[in-house]
Amino acid sequence: MDDQQATLLGPADVRRLAAELDIKPTKKLGQNFVHDPNTVRRIVSVAEVGAEDVVLEVGPGLGSLTLAIMPVAGEVVAVEIDPVLAARLPRTAQEFAPGLADRLTVLPADALRVRAEDFAKPPTALVANLPYNVAVPVVLHLLAELPTLCKGLVMVQSEVAERMAAEPGSRTYGVPSAKAAWFADVRRAGPVPRKVFWPVPNVDSGLVSFHRVDPPSNAAREDVFRVVDAAFAQRRKVLRGALAGWAGSAARAEELLRAAGVDPTTRGEQLGIADFARIAEAASSGSTS
Template sequence: MGLGAVDVRALATRHGVAPTKSKGQNFVVDPGTVTRIVRLAGVGPGDTVLEVGPGLGSLTVPLLSSGARVVAVELDERLAAALPGTVAEHLPGAVDRLHVVRGDATAVAAADLPLPPDALVANLPYNVAVPILLGVLRAVPSVRSGVVMVQSEVADRLCATPGGRVYGVPSVKLAWYAAARRVGSVAPTVFWPVPRVDSGLVGFERREPPAAEAPREDVFAVVDTAFAQRRKTLRQSLAPLAGSAAAAEAALLAAGVDPRERAERLDVTAFAAVADALRRGRAAFRGALQEDSP
Protein backbone atom coordinates (compact mmCIF):
# COMPACT_ATOMS: atom_id res chain seq x y z
CA MET A 1 0.00 0.00 0.00
CA GLY A 2 1.36 3.42 -0.95
CA LEU A 3 0.34 6.96 -1.75
CA GLY A 4 -0.10 7.93 -5.38
CA ALA A 5 0.40 11.30 -7.04
CA VAL A 6 -3.20 12.36 -6.38
CA ASP A 7 -2.90 11.44 -2.69
CA VAL A 8 0.39 13.26 -2.21
CA ARG A 9 -0.74 16.44 -3.92
CA ALA A 10 -4.02 16.45 -2.01
CA LEU A 11 -2.16 16.11 1.28
CA ALA A 12 0.21 18.91 0.32
CA THR A 13 -2.71 21.20 -0.50
CA ARG A 14 -4.55 20.28 2.70
CA HIS A 15 -1.58 21.08 4.89
CA GLY A 16 -0.31 24.07 2.94
CA VAL A 17 2.95 22.36 2.07
CA ALA A 18 5.10 22.87 -1.01
CA PRO A 19 8.42 21.06 -1.58
CA THR A 20 11.39 23.34 -0.91
CA LYS A 21 14.80 23.00 -2.53
CA SER A 22 16.54 24.34 0.59
CA LYS A 23 15.35 21.27 2.54
CA GLY A 24 16.08 18.87 -0.30
CA GLN A 25 12.43 17.84 -0.50
CA ASN A 26 11.31 15.67 -3.40
CA PHE A 27 8.22 13.64 -2.53
CA VAL A 28 7.79 10.17 -4.04
CA VAL A 29 4.47 9.84 -5.88
CA ASP A 30 4.86 6.31 -7.24
CA PRO A 31 3.55 3.51 -4.96
CA GLY A 32 5.59 0.89 -6.81
CA THR A 33 8.87 2.60 -5.95
CA VAL A 34 8.26 2.75 -2.20
CA THR A 35 6.94 -0.82 -2.18
CA ARG A 36 10.19 -1.90 -3.84
CA ILE A 37 12.25 -0.08 -1.22
CA VAL A 38 10.40 -1.78 1.63
CA ARG A 39 10.86 -5.16 -0.04
CA LEU A 40 14.58 -4.58 -0.53
CA ALA A 41 14.94 -3.52 3.11
CA GLY A 42 13.40 -6.79 4.22
CA VAL A 43 11.62 -5.29 7.23
CA GLY A 44 8.46 -6.62 8.82
CA PRO A 45 6.72 -7.42 12.10
CA GLY A 46 9.06 -7.12 15.05
CA ASP A 47 11.37 -4.64 13.32
CA THR A 48 11.76 -0.98 14.23
CA VAL A 49 12.62 1.23 11.28
CA LEU A 50 14.18 4.68 11.43
CA GLU A 51 12.83 6.83 8.60
CA VAL A 52 14.51 10.17 8.01
CA GLY A 53 12.51 12.87 6.26
CA PRO A 54 9.16 11.09 5.92
CA GLY A 55 7.62 14.13 4.26
CA LEU A 56 3.98 13.49 3.40
CA GLY A 57 4.19 9.79 4.27
CA SER A 58 4.81 8.17 0.86
CA LEU A 59 7.26 5.66 2.34
CA THR A 60 5.91 5.71 5.90
CA VAL A 61 2.62 4.03 4.98
CA PRO A 62 4.23 1.07 3.14
CA LEU A 63 6.74 0.63 5.98
CA LEU A 64 3.88 0.40 8.47
CA SER A 65 2.01 -1.89 6.08
CA SER A 66 4.88 -4.36 6.44
CA GLY A 67 4.04 -4.68 10.13
CA ALA A 68 7.15 -2.82 11.33
CA ARG A 69 7.26 -0.01 13.84
CA VAL A 70 8.44 3.32 12.40
CA VAL A 71 10.37 6.09 14.13
CA ALA A 72 10.10 9.04 11.74
CA VAL A 73 12.45 12.01 12.17
CA GLU A 74 11.09 15.10 10.41
CA LEU A 75 12.57 18.61 10.37
CA ASP A 76 9.50 20.37 8.96
CA GLU A 77 7.06 21.12 11.79
CA ARG A 78 3.97 21.01 9.57
CA LEU A 79 4.91 17.69 8.03
CA ALA A 80 5.70 16.18 11.41
CA ALA A 81 2.32 17.26 12.77
CA ALA A 82 0.43 15.96 9.73
CA LEU A 83 2.00 12.50 9.51
CA PRO A 84 -0.08 10.68 12.19
CA GLY A 85 -3.31 11.86 10.54
CA THR A 86 -2.13 10.64 7.16
CA VAL A 87 -1.37 7.21 8.59
CA ALA A 88 -4.74 7.09 10.37
CA GLU A 89 -6.49 7.91 7.10
CA HIS A 90 -4.67 5.45 4.85
CA LEU A 91 -3.79 2.67 7.28
CA PRO A 92 -6.23 2.60 10.20
CA GLY A 93 -4.88 0.82 13.25
CA ALA A 94 -1.21 1.45 12.49
CA VAL A 95 -0.86 4.80 14.25
CA ASP A 96 0.22 3.11 17.47
CA ARG A 97 3.30 1.78 15.61
CA LEU A 98 4.29 5.26 14.42
CA HIS A 99 6.53 7.52 16.52
CA VAL A 100 7.23 10.96 15.08
CA VAL A 101 10.31 12.86 16.26
CA ARG A 102 10.53 16.52 15.34
CA GLY A 103 14.19 17.29 14.81
CA ASP A 104 17.25 17.62 12.60
CA ALA A 105 18.39 14.23 11.33
CA THR A 106 21.93 15.51 10.73
CA ALA A 107 22.32 15.70 14.51
CA VAL A 108 20.20 12.73 15.57
CA ALA A 109 21.34 10.73 18.60
CA ALA A 110 20.15 7.42 19.99
CA ALA A 111 18.87 9.20 23.10
CA ASP A 112 16.54 11.31 20.92
CA LEU A 113 14.63 8.26 19.69
CA PRO A 114 11.79 6.62 21.63
CA LEU A 115 12.80 3.14 20.42
CA PRO A 116 16.14 1.71 19.26
CA PRO A 117 15.75 1.16 15.51
CA ASP A 118 17.03 -1.97 13.76
CA ALA A 119 17.09 -0.50 10.26
CA LEU A 120 17.34 2.79 8.40
CA VAL A 121 14.98 3.05 5.44
CA ALA A 122 14.61 6.50 3.92
CA ASN A 123 14.41 8.78 0.93
CA LEU A 124 17.23 11.01 2.14
CA PRO A 125 17.29 14.74 1.32
CA TYR A 126 19.75 15.12 -1.54
CA ASN A 127 21.66 18.02 -0.03
CA VAL A 128 22.55 16.27 3.26
CA ALA A 129 22.30 12.57 2.39
CA VAL A 130 25.89 11.59 3.19
CA PRO A 131 26.09 13.43 6.57
CA ILE A 132 22.76 11.90 7.62
CA LEU A 133 23.75 8.35 6.66
CA LEU A 134 27.17 8.51 8.31
CA GLY A 135 25.75 10.35 11.32
CA VAL A 136 23.07 7.72 11.91
CA LEU A 137 25.59 4.88 11.67
CA ARG A 138 27.86 6.67 14.14
CA ALA A 139 25.24 7.82 16.64
CA VAL A 140 22.66 5.01 16.49
CA PRO A 141 24.56 1.73 16.85
CA SER A 142 21.35 -0.33 17.00
CA VAL A 143 20.89 0.26 13.25
CA ARG A 144 22.20 -2.94 11.66
CA SER A 145 21.03 -2.59 8.07
CA GLY A 146 19.05 -0.43 5.70
CA VAL A 147 18.18 0.89 2.28
CA VAL A 148 18.44 4.58 1.43
CA MET A 149 17.55 6.49 -1.71
CA VAL A 150 20.07 9.15 -2.71
CA GLN A 151 21.18 11.00 -5.82
CA SER A 152 22.56 8.49 -8.35
CA GLU A 153 26.11 9.83 -8.37
CA VAL A 154 26.13 9.83 -4.55
CA ALA A 155 25.04 6.19 -4.58
CA ASP A 156 27.98 5.42 -6.87
CA ARG A 157 30.40 7.17 -4.51
CA LEU A 158 29.06 5.47 -1.41
CA CYS A 159 29.41 2.02 -2.97
CA ALA A 160 32.70 2.59 -4.83
CA THR A 161 35.69 0.33 -4.24
CA PRO A 162 39.39 1.27 -4.16
CA GLY A 163 40.86 2.25 -7.50
CA GLY A 164 37.58 3.45 -8.97
CA ARG A 165 37.15 6.90 -10.44
CA VAL A 166 34.50 7.97 -7.90
CA TYR A 167 36.08 6.29 -4.89
CA GLY A 168 36.64 8.89 -2.19
CA VAL A 169 35.91 10.08 1.33
CA PRO A 170 32.24 8.93 1.46
CA SER A 171 33.25 5.48 0.17
CA VAL A 172 35.88 4.96 2.86
CA LYS A 173 33.84 6.36 5.73
CA LEU A 174 30.79 4.25 4.92
CA ALA A 175 33.06 1.20 4.63
CA TRP A 176 34.21 1.86 8.21
CA TYR A 177 30.68 1.13 9.42
CA ALA A 178 29.11 -1.15 6.85
CA ALA A 179 29.31 -3.17 3.67
CA ALA A 180 27.33 -1.30 1.02
CA ARG A 181 26.08 -2.10 -2.45
CA ARG A 182 23.89 -0.45 -5.03
CA VAL A 183 20.57 -2.30 -5.12
CA GLY A 184 18.59 -0.31 -7.65
CA SER A 185 18.00 2.82 -9.71
CA VAL A 186 15.07 5.23 -9.59
CA ALA A 187 13.90 7.50 -12.42
CA PRO A 188 13.22 11.21 -11.79
CA THR A 189 9.59 10.81 -12.84
CA VAL A 190 8.60 9.11 -9.56
CA PHE A 191 9.17 12.39 -7.67
CA TRP A 192 7.29 15.61 -7.18
CA PRO A 193 8.81 17.96 -8.14
CA VAL A 194 10.74 16.05 -10.79
CA PRO A 195 14.49 16.43 -10.12
CA ARG A 196 17.03 16.85 -12.89
CA VAL A 197 19.00 13.79 -11.80
CA ASP A 198 18.42 10.07 -11.39
CA SER A 199 18.41 8.44 -7.96
CA GLY A 200 20.01 5.27 -6.67
CA LEU A 201 19.20 2.81 -3.91
CA VAL A 202 22.01 1.87 -1.53
CA GLY A 203 21.67 -1.17 0.69
CA PHE A 204 24.00 -1.71 3.61
CA GLU A 205 24.77 -4.19 6.40
CA ARG A 206 26.68 -3.04 9.45
CA ARG A 207 29.96 -4.78 10.21
CA GLU A 208 32.75 -4.37 12.73
CA PRO A 209 35.20 -1.59 11.86
CA PRO A 210 38.82 -2.48 11.11
CA ALA A 211 40.89 -3.43 14.13
CA ALA A 212 42.79 -0.26 15.01
CA GLU A 213 44.47 1.35 17.98
CA ALA A 214 43.67 4.79 16.60
CA PRO A 215 40.14 6.05 17.26
CA ARG A 216 37.71 6.57 14.40
CA GLU A 217 38.30 10.33 14.48
CA ASP A 218 42.02 9.82 13.79
CA VAL A 219 41.34 7.40 10.94
CA PHE A 220 38.86 9.81 9.37
CA ALA A 221 41.38 12.65 9.71
CA VAL A 222 43.83 10.61 7.65
CA VAL A 223 41.12 9.92 5.06
CA ASP A 224 40.13 13.59 4.81
CA THR A 225 43.75 14.75 4.53
CA ALA A 226 44.71 12.12 1.96
CA PHE A 227 41.79 12.91 -0.34
CA ALA A 228 42.10 16.69 0.05
CA GLN A 229 44.99 16.46 -2.42
CA ARG A 230 44.15 13.20 -4.13
CA ARG A 231 46.43 13.81 -7.12
CA LYS A 232 49.46 13.86 -4.87
CA THR A 233 51.25 10.82 -3.52
CA LEU A 234 50.40 9.83 0.05
CA ARG A 235 53.90 10.88 1.10
CA GLN A 236 53.06 14.41 0.00
CA SER A 237 49.39 14.62 0.92
CA LEU A 238 49.87 13.30 4.47
CA ALA A 239 52.91 15.47 5.22
CA PRO A 240 50.85 18.20 6.98
CA LEU A 241 49.24 15.62 9.26
CA ALA A 242 52.47 13.74 9.98
CA GLY A 243 54.58 16.85 10.47
CA SER A 244 56.79 16.33 7.45
CA ALA A 245 57.01 14.31 4.26
CA ALA A 246 59.71 12.14 5.85
CA ALA A 247 57.48 11.36 8.84
CA ALA A 248 54.60 10.56 6.51
CA GLU A 249 56.81 8.19 4.52
CA ALA A 250 57.97 6.44 7.68
CA ALA A 251 54.39 5.94 8.86
CA LEU A 252 53.27 4.66 5.46
CA LEU A 253 56.13 2.15 5.29
CA ALA A 254 55.36 1.01 8.84
CA ALA A 255 51.75 0.44 7.75
CA GLY A 256 52.85 -1.57 4.72
CA VAL A 257 51.73 1.11 2.25
CA ASP A 258 53.84 2.34 -0.65
CA PRO A 259 54.45 6.10 -0.05
CA ARG A 260 54.14 6.65 -3.80
CA GLU A 261 50.54 5.43 -3.82
CA ARG A 262 47.58 7.79 -3.98
CA ALA A 263 44.56 7.90 -1.69
CA GLU A 264 42.16 6.20 -4.09
CA ARG A 265 44.21 2.96 -3.96
CA LEU A 266 43.72 2.37 -0.21
CA ASP A 267 40.83 0.57 1.43
CA VAL A 268 39.52 1.40 4.89
CA THR A 269 41.74 -1.21 6.58
CA ALA A 270 44.84 0.37 5.05
CA PHE A 271 43.76 3.83 6.20
CA ALA A 272 43.33 2.45 9.73
CA ALA A 273 46.84 0.98 9.58
CA VAL A 274 48.26 4.34 8.50
CA ALA A 275 46.46 6.10 11.36
CA ASP A 276 47.92 3.57 13.78
CA ALA A 277 51.42 4.11 12.40
CA LEU A 278 51.08 7.89 12.65
CA ARG A 279 49.84 7.53 16.21
CA ARG A 280 52.84 5.35 17.15
CA GLY A 281 55.20 7.73 15.43
CA ARG A 282 53.88 10.71 17.39
CA ALA A 283 54.09 8.73 20.64
CA ALA A 284 57.70 7.79 19.91
CA PHE A 285 58.53 11.42 19.14
CA ARG A 286 57.00 12.59 22.42
CA GLY A 287 58.91 9.88 24.27
CA ALA A 288 62.19 11.00 22.71
CA LEU A 289 61.53 14.60 23.72
CA GLN A 290 60.89 13.55 27.31
CA GLU A 291 64.12 11.56 27.41
CA ASP A 292 66.09 14.52 26.07
CA SER A 293 64.58 17.00 28.53
CA PRO A 294 66.64 17.77 31.66
Protein backbone atom coordinates in the same frame (compact mmCIF):
# COMPACT_ATOMS: atom_id res chain seq x y z
CA MET B 1 3.54 -9.59 5.89
CA ASP B 2 1.05 -8.20 8.38
CA ASP B 3 -2.65 -8.88 7.83
CA GLN B 4 -3.37 -5.20 8.26
CA GLN B 5 -2.68 -3.06 5.23
CA ALA B 6 -2.12 0.57 4.46
CA THR B 7 -3.57 2.48 1.53
CA LEU B 8 -0.59 4.01 -0.27
CA LEU B 9 -0.41 7.56 -1.57
CA GLY B 10 -0.92 8.09 -5.28
CA PRO B 11 -0.22 11.26 -7.34
CA ALA B 12 -3.61 12.80 -6.48
CA ASP B 13 -3.13 12.18 -2.75
CA VAL B 14 0.34 13.74 -2.78
CA ARG B 15 -0.90 16.87 -4.54
CA ARG B 16 -3.97 17.12 -2.27
CA LEU B 17 -1.88 16.89 0.90
CA ALA B 18 0.66 19.40 -0.43
CA ALA B 19 -2.13 21.82 -1.34
CA GLU B 20 -3.80 21.38 2.07
CA LEU B 21 -0.53 22.19 3.83
CA ASP B 22 0.35 24.94 1.34
CA ILE B 23 3.63 23.18 0.67
CA LYS B 24 5.79 24.23 -2.21
CA PRO B 25 8.66 21.75 -2.30
CA THR B 26 11.98 23.45 -1.63
CA LYS B 27 15.41 22.65 -3.00
CA LYS B 28 16.95 23.72 0.31
CA LEU B 29 15.28 20.81 2.12
CA GLY B 30 15.70 18.51 -0.88
CA GLN B 31 11.97 17.88 -1.06
CA ASN B 32 10.88 15.61 -3.90
CA PHE B 33 7.87 13.54 -2.89
CA VAL B 34 7.43 9.97 -4.15
CA HIS B 35 3.95 9.43 -5.56
CA ASP B 36 4.29 5.94 -7.03
CA PRO B 37 3.04 3.06 -4.82
CA ASN B 38 5.06 0.45 -6.73
CA THR B 39 8.30 2.30 -5.98
CA VAL B 40 7.74 2.43 -2.22
CA ARG B 41 6.65 -1.23 -2.20
CA ARG B 42 9.88 -2.11 -4.00
CA ILE B 43 11.98 -0.12 -1.52
CA VAL B 44 10.42 -1.87 1.47
CA SER B 45 10.83 -5.26 -0.20
CA VAL B 46 14.53 -4.69 -0.97
CA ALA B 47 15.11 -3.32 2.55
CA GLU B 48 14.15 -6.72 4.02
CA VAL B 49 12.65 -5.31 7.20
CA GLY B 50 10.34 -7.35 9.38
CA ALA B 51 8.21 -7.35 12.50
CA GLU B 52 11.33 -7.49 14.70
CA ASP B 53 12.65 -4.21 13.28
CA VAL B 54 12.38 -0.68 14.62
CA VAL B 55 12.70 1.22 11.36
CA LEU B 56 14.14 4.72 11.30
CA GLU B 57 12.87 6.84 8.42
CA VAL B 58 14.50 10.21 7.75
CA GLY B 59 12.58 12.88 5.86
CA PRO B 60 9.20 11.11 5.58
CA GLY B 61 7.66 14.14 3.90
CA LEU B 62 4.00 13.49 3.15
CA GLY B 63 4.24 9.84 4.20
CA SER B 64 4.47 7.87 0.94
CA LEU B 65 7.24 5.58 2.13
CA THR B 66 6.07 5.61 5.76
CA LEU B 67 2.74 4.02 4.82
CA ALA B 68 4.55 1.24 2.94
CA ILE B 69 6.86 0.48 5.89
CA MET B 70 4.17 0.41 8.59
CA PRO B 71 2.51 -2.95 7.69
CA VAL B 72 5.89 -4.71 7.61
CA ALA B 73 7.92 -3.25 10.49
CA GLY B 74 7.34 -3.64 14.20
CA GLU B 75 7.71 0.10 14.73
CA VAL B 76 8.54 3.15 12.60
CA VAL B 77 10.25 6.26 13.92
CA ALA B 78 10.04 9.08 11.39
CA VAL B 79 12.49 11.97 11.85
CA GLU B 80 11.17 15.08 10.10
CA ILE B 81 12.80 18.52 10.22
CA ASP B 82 9.81 20.37 8.68
CA PRO B 83 7.36 21.12 11.54
CA VAL B 84 4.34 21.30 9.23
CA LEU B 85 5.05 17.88 7.73
CA ALA B 86 5.89 16.41 11.14
CA ALA B 87 2.57 17.58 12.55
CA ARG B 88 0.52 16.17 9.63
CA LEU B 89 2.12 12.71 9.41
CA PRO B 90 0.33 11.05 12.38
CA ARG B 91 -3.02 12.16 10.94
CA THR B 92 -2.07 10.78 7.52
CA ALA B 93 -1.24 7.46 9.19
CA GLN B 94 -4.66 7.42 10.87
CA GLU B 95 -6.42 8.14 7.57
CA PHE B 96 -4.54 5.71 5.34
CA ALA B 97 -3.56 2.97 7.84
CA PRO B 98 -5.93 3.25 10.81
CA GLY B 99 -5.12 -0.20 12.18
CA LEU B 100 -1.39 0.47 12.11
CA ALA B 101 -1.13 4.08 13.26
CA ASP B 102 0.10 3.10 16.73
CA ARG B 103 3.29 1.73 15.16
CA LEU B 104 4.37 5.21 14.10
CA THR B 105 6.29 7.72 16.20
CA VAL B 106 7.18 11.09 14.66
CA LEU B 107 10.29 12.85 15.93
CA PRO B 108 10.36 16.52 14.85
CA ALA B 109 14.13 16.93 14.57
CA ASP B 110 17.16 17.41 12.35
CA ALA B 111 18.54 13.95 11.51
CA LEU B 112 22.08 15.36 11.66
CA ARG B 113 21.56 16.18 15.33
CA VAL B 114 19.64 13.20 16.70
CA ARG B 115 21.26 11.15 19.44
CA ALA B 116 20.74 7.58 20.60
CA GLU B 117 18.90 8.80 23.70
CA ASP B 118 16.24 10.47 21.50
CA PHE B 119 14.80 7.04 20.69
CA ALA B 120 12.60 5.09 23.12
CA LYS B 121 13.64 1.88 21.34
CA PRO B 122 16.96 1.58 19.49
CA PRO B 123 16.42 1.63 15.71
CA THR B 124 17.60 -1.50 13.89
CA ALA B 125 17.11 -0.45 10.25
CA LEU B 126 17.22 2.76 8.24
CA VAL B 127 14.82 3.09 5.30
CA ALA B 128 14.60 6.54 3.77
CA ASN B 129 14.27 8.76 0.74
CA LEU B 130 17.06 11.08 1.86
CA PRO B 131 17.34 14.75 0.99
CA TYR B 132 20.13 14.63 -1.57
CA ASN B 133 22.12 17.57 -0.21
CA VAL B 134 22.71 15.89 3.18
CA ALA B 135 22.51 12.18 2.32
CA VAL B 136 26.12 11.22 3.08
CA PRO B 137 26.47 13.19 6.36
CA VAL B 138 23.11 11.82 7.57
CA VAL B 139 24.03 8.18 6.90
CA LEU B 140 27.49 8.54 8.49
CA HIS B 141 26.08 10.35 11.53
CA LEU B 142 23.37 7.74 12.10
CA LEU B 143 25.76 4.82 11.72
CA ALA B 144 28.14 6.42 14.23
CA GLU B 145 25.44 7.45 16.69
CA LEU B 146 23.24 4.34 16.54
CA PRO B 147 25.29 1.13 16.91
CA THR B 148 22.03 -0.87 16.84
CA LEU B 149 21.42 0.23 13.24
CA CYS B 150 22.44 -2.98 11.51
CA LYS B 151 21.02 -2.56 8.02
CA GLY B 152 19.44 -0.04 5.73
CA LEU B 153 18.24 1.02 2.32
CA VAL B 154 18.34 4.65 1.25
CA MET B 155 17.30 6.44 -1.90
CA VAL B 156 19.80 9.11 -2.92
CA GLN B 157 21.01 10.95 -5.99
CA SER B 158 22.53 8.45 -8.42
CA GLU B 159 25.99 10.05 -8.24
CA VAL B 160 25.88 9.91 -4.45
CA ALA B 161 24.90 6.24 -4.61
CA GLU B 162 27.96 5.60 -6.78
CA ARG B 163 30.25 7.44 -4.37
CA MET B 164 28.89 5.70 -1.29
CA ALA B 165 29.26 2.21 -2.75
CA ALA B 166 32.52 2.72 -4.70
CA GLU B 167 35.42 0.31 -4.27
CA PRO B 168 39.08 1.39 -3.88
CA GLY B 169 40.64 2.16 -7.25
CA SER B 170 37.40 3.24 -8.93
CA ARG B 171 36.88 6.73 -10.33
CA THR B 172 34.16 7.59 -7.80
CA TYR B 173 35.93 6.24 -4.71
CA GLY B 174 36.61 8.90 -2.09
CA VAL B 175 35.85 10.11 1.42
CA PRO B 176 32.18 8.93 1.49
CA SER B 177 33.09 5.43 0.27
CA ALA B 178 36.01 5.00 2.66
CA LYS B 179 34.14 6.28 5.72
CA ALA B 180 30.99 4.28 4.97
CA ALA B 181 33.14 1.14 4.67
CA TRP B 182 34.28 1.62 8.28
CA PHE B 183 30.72 0.91 9.38
CA ALA B 184 29.14 -1.26 6.74
CA ASP B 185 29.19 -3.26 3.54
CA VAL B 186 27.61 -0.75 1.15
CA ARG B 187 26.18 -1.70 -2.25
CA ARG B 188 24.15 -0.26 -5.10
CA ALA B 189 20.60 -1.66 -5.10
CA GLY B 190 19.19 -0.37 -8.39
CA PRO B 191 18.04 2.84 -10.11
CA VAL B 192 14.87 4.85 -9.45
CA PRO B 193 13.23 6.68 -12.38
CA ARG B 194 12.63 10.43 -12.15
CA LYS B 195 8.95 10.16 -13.01
CA VAL B 196 8.02 8.64 -9.63
CA PHE B 197 8.69 11.98 -7.90
CA TRP B 198 6.75 15.21 -7.59
CA PRO B 199 8.13 17.59 -8.55
CA VAL B 200 10.24 15.67 -11.07
CA PRO B 201 13.90 16.21 -10.06
CA ASN B 202 16.56 17.13 -12.60
CA VAL B 203 18.84 14.33 -11.37
CA ASP B 204 18.66 10.55 -11.44
CA SER B 205 18.17 8.59 -8.23
CA GLY B 206 19.41 5.26 -6.98
CA LEU B 207 19.08 2.88 -4.07
CA VAL B 208 21.95 2.03 -1.73
CA SER B 209 21.83 -0.84 0.75
CA PHE B 210 24.12 -1.40 3.71
CA HIS B 211 24.75 -4.11 6.30
CA ARG B 212 26.83 -3.25 9.33
CA VAL B 213 30.23 -4.89 9.73
CA ASP B 214 32.80 -4.80 12.53
CA PRO B 215 35.33 -1.97 12.22
CA PRO B 216 38.54 -3.13 10.51
CA SER B 217 40.71 -1.92 13.38
CA ASN B 218 40.80 -1.01 17.06
CA ALA B 219 42.13 2.42 16.13
CA ALA B 220 39.95 5.36 17.13
CA ARG B 221 37.49 6.13 14.33
CA GLU B 222 38.21 9.87 14.57
CA ASP B 223 41.93 9.24 14.02
CA VAL B 224 41.29 7.02 11.00
CA PHE B 225 38.86 9.53 9.48
CA ARG B 226 41.46 12.31 9.86
CA VAL B 227 43.82 10.24 7.71
CA VAL B 228 41.05 9.68 5.14
CA ASP B 229 40.24 13.41 4.99
CA ALA B 230 43.91 14.32 4.56
CA ALA B 231 44.50 11.69 1.87
CA PHE B 232 41.64 12.95 -0.29
CA ALA B 233 42.05 16.68 0.36
CA GLN B 234 44.68 16.75 -2.39
CA ARG B 235 43.71 13.81 -4.58
CA ARG B 236 46.40 14.38 -7.19
CA LYS B 237 49.22 14.12 -4.71
CA VAL B 238 50.81 10.82 -3.76
CA LEU B 239 50.29 9.94 -0.12
CA ARG B 240 53.76 11.09 0.97
CA GLY B 241 52.77 14.62 -0.03
CA ALA B 242 49.04 14.45 0.70
CA LEU B 243 49.64 13.36 4.31
CA ALA B 244 52.52 15.77 4.96
CA GLY B 245 50.33 18.31 6.75
CA TRP B 246 48.62 15.64 8.83
CA ALA B 247 51.93 13.94 9.78
CA GLY B 248 53.95 17.14 10.28
CA SER B 249 56.22 16.67 7.28
CA ALA B 250 56.52 14.63 4.10
CA ALA B 251 59.40 12.68 5.62
CA ARG B 252 57.33 11.75 8.68
CA ALA B 253 54.39 10.82 6.43
CA GLU B 254 56.66 8.49 4.48
CA GLU B 255 57.91 6.95 7.72
CA LEU B 256 54.38 6.23 8.91
CA LEU B 257 53.28 4.91 5.52
CA ARG B 258 56.18 2.48 5.41
CA ALA B 259 55.46 1.38 8.98
CA ALA B 260 51.87 0.67 7.89
CA GLY B 261 53.01 -1.29 4.86
CA VAL B 262 51.72 1.30 2.40
CA ASP B 263 53.72 2.52 -0.60
CA PRO B 264 54.33 6.28 -0.07
CA THR B 265 54.02 6.87 -3.84
CA THR B 266 50.48 5.51 -4.08
CA ARG B 267 47.37 7.73 -3.93
CA GLY B 268 44.49 7.74 -1.48
CA GLU B 269 41.99 6.26 -3.92
CA GLN B 270 43.98 3.01 -4.00
CA LEU B 271 43.57 2.35 -0.27
CA GLY B 272 40.80 0.54 1.53
CA ILE B 273 39.59 1.57 4.98
CA ALA B 274 41.82 -1.08 6.62
CA ASP B 275 44.87 0.57 5.01
CA PHE B 276 43.89 3.98 6.39
CA ALA B 277 43.40 2.36 9.79
CA ARG B 278 46.94 0.92 9.74
CA ILE B 279 48.35 4.37 8.97
CA ALA B 280 46.44 5.83 11.94
CA GLU B 281 47.68 2.98 14.13
CA ALA B 282 51.28 3.66 13.07
CA ALA B 283 50.88 7.32 14.05
CA SER B 284 49.30 6.56 17.43
CA SER B 285 52.01 4.04 18.30
CA GLY B 286 54.78 6.51 17.39
CA SER B 287 56.16 4.13 14.77
CA THR B 288 59.48 4.68 13.14
CA SER B 289 60.62 2.77 10.10
